[in-house]
Amino acid sequence: MSRAAGYAIIVYVIEFKIIKKSKKSGARLGILKTPAGEVETPSLVPVATQGVVKTLTSEEAEEAKCQILIANTYHLHLKPGENIVKSAGGLHNFMNWRKPLMTDSGGFQVFSLGFGHDLKVGKILKFFPGKKHELVEKNQQPKFLKITRDGVLFRSPIDGREVFLGPKESIRIQEALGADIILAFDECTPPLATFEYAKKALERTHNWAKICSKEKKSEQAIFGIVQGSRFKKLRQESAQFINSLGFDGFGIGGDLGTSKETTMKILNWTIPHLDESKPRHLLGIGYLEDMENIVKKGIDLFDCIVPTHYARHGTAFISEGKPAFAKASAGKLDMTKSKFLKDKNPLDKKCSCFVCQNYRRNYIAHLFRAKEITALKLLTFHNLYFFNTFVENIRKKIKDGRI
Amino acid sequence: MSRAAGYAIIVYVIEFKIIKKSKKSGARLGILKTPAGEVETPSLVPVATQGVVKTLTSEEAEEAKCQILIANTYHLHLKPGENIVKSAGGLHNFMNWRKPLMTDSGGFQVFSLGFGHDLKVGKILKFFPGKKHELVEKNQQPKFLKITRDGVLFRSPIDGREVFLGPKESIRIQEALGADIILAFDECTPPLATFEYAKKALERTHNWAKICSKEKKSEQAIFGIVQGSRFKKLRQESAQFINSLGFDGFGIGGDLGTSKETTMKILNWTIPHLDESKPRHLLGIGYLEDMENIVKKGIDLFDCIVPTHYARHGTAFISEGKPAFAKASAGKLDMTKSKFLKDKNPLDKKCSCFVCQNYRRNYIAHLFRAKEITALKLLTFHNLYFFNTFVENIRKKIKDGRI
Numbered sequence: 001m002s003r004a005a006g007y008a009i010i011v012y013v014i015e016f017k018i019i020k021k022s023k024k025s026g027a028r029l030g031i032l033k034t035p036a037g038e039v040e041t042p043s044l045v046p047v048a049t050q051g052v053v054k055t056l057t058s059e060e061a062e063e064a065k066c067q068i069l070i071a072n073t074y075h076l077h078l079k080p081g082e083n084i085v086k087s088a089g090g091l092h093n094f095m096n097w098r099k100p101l102m103t104d105s106g107g108f109q110v111f112s113l114g115f116g117h118d119l120k121v122g123k124i125l126k127f128f129p130g131k132k133h134e135l136v137e138k139n140q141q142p143k144f145l146k147i148t149r150d151g152v153l154f155r156s157p158i159d160g161r162e163v164f165l166g167p168k169e170s171i172r173i174q175e176a177l178g179a180d181i182i183l184a185f186d187e188c189t190p191p192l193a194t195f196e197y198a199k200k201a202l203e204r205t206h207n208w209a210k211i212c213s214k215e216k217k218s219e220q221a222i223f224g225i226v227q228g229s230r231f232k233k234l235r236q237e238s239a240q241f242i243n244s245l246g247f248d249g250f251g252i253g254g255d256l257g258t259s260k261e262t263t264m265k266i267l268n269w270t271i272p273h274l275d276e277s278k279p280r281h282l283l284g285i286g287y288l289e290d291m292e293n294i295v296k297k298g299i300d301l302f303d304c305i306v307p308t309h310y311a312r313h314g315t316a317f318i319s320e321g322k323p324a325f326a327k328a329s330a331g332k333l334d335m336t337k338s339k340f341l342k343d344k345n346p347l348d349k350k351c352s353c354f355v356c357q358n359y360r361r362n363y364i365a366h367l368f369r370a371k372e373i374t375a376l377k378l379l380t381f382h383n384l385y386f387f388n389t390f391v392e393n394i395r396k397k398i399k400d401g402r403i
Numbered sequence: 404m405s406r407a408a409g410y411a412i413i414v415y416v417i418e419f420k421i422i423k424k425s426k427k428s429g430a431r432l433g434i435l436k437t438p439a440g441e442v443e444t445p446s447l448v449p450v451a452t453q454g455v456v457k458t459l460t461s462e463e464a465e466e467a468k469c470q471i472l473i474a475n476t477y478h479l480h481l482k483p484g485e486n487i488v489k490s491a492g493g494l495h496n497f498m499n500w501r502k503p504l505m506t507d508s509g510g511f512q513v514f515s516l517g518f519g520h521d522l523k524v525g526k527i528l529k530f531f532p533g534k535k536h537e538l539v540e541k542n543q544q545p546k547f548l549k550i551t552r553d554g555v556l557f558r559s560p561i562d563g564r565e566v567f568l569g570p571k572e573s574i575r576i577q578e579a580l581g582a583d584i585i586l587a588f589d590e591c592t593p594p595l596a597t598f599e600y601a602k603k604a605l606e607r608t609h610n611w612a613k614i615c616s617k618e619k620k621s622e623q624a625i626f627g628i629v630q631g632s633r634f635k636k637l638r639q640e641s642a643q644f645i646n647s648l649g650f651d652g653f654g655i656g657g658d659l660g661t662s663k664e665t666t667m668k669i670l671n672w673t674i675p676h677l678d679e680s681k682p683r684h685l686l687g688i689g690y691l692e693d694m695e696n697i698v699k700k701g702i703d704l705f706d707c708i709v710p711t712h713y714a715r716h717g718t719a720f721i722s723e724g725k726p727a728f729a730k731a732s733a734g735k736l737d738m739t740k741s742k743f744l745k746d747k748n749p750l751d752k753k754c755s756c757f758v759c760q761n762y763r764r765n766y767i768a769h770l771f772r773a774k775e776i777t778a779l780k781l782l783t784f785h786n787l788y789f790f791n792t793f794v795e796n797i798r799k800k801i802k803d804g805r806i
Binding site: 050053057075088344359 | 497
C-alpha cells in the first residue's frame, strides 16, 4: 500500500465500501479504495487516452475535481509503448498523477476502429426510420481489423501498421502500465450486429475474460466486462457468466442499443446478476442528462469523452440559461460564436472553478476565434469541473435521500 | 494610480528609476514603475500578440516570472477589435493580467507582412555570400501593403481584407486597448533596404512620431521608436530626433543589419543620443546569447518570441549539456526526438520551475510525439521561466558589479 516518491512499490488492491443504498432507486453511495487513494462513488472517470487529460496537466485535472482517470491500452501500446511507461515507474509516475487510475483493455478500439469506423456509428445507434441500416452478420469482419479466436489484428486506418491485441497481450500491456484497475479484453460489438453476430462475439468475449482472469499475475484489480449487445438473453447470460469469474468489479460495455431507453433496459437486464458488493462501471457513457438515470440503476463509475471533447470544439456546459437537458437543468454555450465577444459574464455564474472566477465569456470567445490554444484549456478545465461538480451533487442527492 | 476591481479608472504614468549603473559597461539596473506595478530592469517582455501568451493563462505567465507583456495592435485590431477590448474594461481586465502591459504599434507588421514577407527575411539578415540578395529601392512597395505619407494600407495575405493603419489610427487603437505603455507607429524597414529607401522610410517614421506624440490624449506612457536601418548617419539622426520629442521612453526598432555585429554597432550609434534617464527597449531581440550583450550596451527592455515560439516547436532551453551558446552556457533540446522517451531527467536539473519539478523528459517527449497540446504548454512554461530566470541572473550580475 506504500508508494515511494519517484518510483512506486505498490501492492495493488481495491476495496469497495457501500455507504448508503437508496430506498427510492438502485443508486448507491460508495467509497472505492485503491492503492493510489479513494474515489467517492458514483464518479465520473475522465478520459486520459494517451496518459494525459487533453490540454491539461495532471495537477489541473486534480484541481478540476477529477478523482480517477482512465487511460487507453491500445493507444499507449502504440505510443510511447508500455515498456517506456514501465521504465518510467508506471503510468502514475510517468504522468505525475498520484490519484487512482484505470486502463481500458483496447476492447473499445475493436469497435471504434472496426465496425464503428466502417459504419460510422457510435455505441448508441441513432436510428433513422426509413434509412436502411446495414446489419453486421455472423461471420462478417470489419475492414481494418481481423477478429479471430485469439484476439484482434488491428490495421491502422492511418498508416496500415499491424498490431495484434488479444486477452494475453492486453493484460501484459496493462500490467506494464500499472494502473490501479485494469479491464478484461473484450469485443465491443456494433449496435447494428445481428443476434447471431452478437452471440458469436459474446462467446469470444467470455473466452477472453477467462484467459484475462488467469493471465493476470499482478495485484492490480481487474474488472470483467459484460457484453451482449441489445439482446436480453445475451446480456443476462453475460452478466451471470462474468459474475461467476471472481473479478474485482464489472464493466458494462459494448453497444448500448438503438436508443437511450434500450440502454436503461440493458442495465435492468444486467445489474441484478452482478455481485452487488462490487463496483459497476458503465463504459463510455456520461452525458449530463444520462448520469442520474444510470446512477439510479446502480452504476458507480462511468467514463466519457464529452466534457473534454466538447470543450475542444468550443462547447461550454453551464447550469444556467435555456436548459438543453430538461432533467439536468443544464445548457450548452457555443463559445466560438461572435455574440459572446460582448458578453462580460463568466461561463457560468454559479460555477466556482478557476476559469469562471478569473475569465469572462468575451475573452474566451476571443481566444477561440483567434485560434489560441489557451481557449481549449480554459474550456476543458471548466467542463471537467462542471461535470465533476454535477456528479458531486448526485452523490449529495443520494446521501440526502432525494434519489 | 488606482485600479478598481473589474473596471479600471487608471491614471497612466510611468516612472523609471535607475538603481545602479555599471562601471564596466553601459548596463544599468532599474525599476520601471507603471500603474499596474513595477518591472525590474533589464527585463524580457514576453509576447502576448493576441492578448494571451500562447498556450498559457495569465496566471501561468505570472508564475513563469513574466513581469510585463507586449500585445499587438494590428492583431487585436483585427480580432477581436479594440472596441471589444475597451468595453471589457481594457486589455488588463480582458486578459486578467494585473501586471504591466505594453502594446506595440503595428509598425512591425509593416515589415513582417510587407518586405519581410515578400523577401522571406527577418530583422537581422542572414547574409549568404554568393547569394544574390534583391535590394529594396527608394520608391518600391511591398506586394500586400501600400505605404503612403499617412500610413499603411494592409492587405491580408490570407483573405485580402484591407486595413489602414497610420499614426492616428494606431494611437486611437492603443488608447482603446489601454496598456500601460504604448509605442509610436513607425515603419520597420527590411534589412535589404538601400540607403535611399531607408532615408525615405525614416522621414515617414519621424513624421508619424510627431503625429503620435500630438494625437495621444490618454495618460498612457508612450515610447518613440528609433529607426534608420544599418546606416550610421540615419540611426544617429533618428536617435537625436526621436529624443527631442519628449517621449517617455524609447524603442529601437527596424532591421538590425546583416549580422549581430551590426546590431551592436547600431546600439553604439543610437544609445548615446537618447536621454539616459528614460527606458530603452530593443524591439524583437531576445536570443539568450544576445541578452547580456545588449544589456551591456544600455538596453533595459527587450521583447522576443523565442521562448514561446521555440517551445511550440519542441525546443527546450536548458542550462546544462553541450552549450549551444558559448557565452550563455545554455543549450537546447529537441523534445520531439525519440531518444528522450527513455530519459528520466527533468528538462533542466538546475531549473526550479513547476515543469522541471513535476515532469520528466520521457513524458514530455511522449506528449510531443503523441501530438498532445499539453506538451506545448509545459515547454512554453519552462522556456519562459528559464528565460526570465536568465535575465534575473543578468540583473544580479549588474548588481554584483560582474558586468
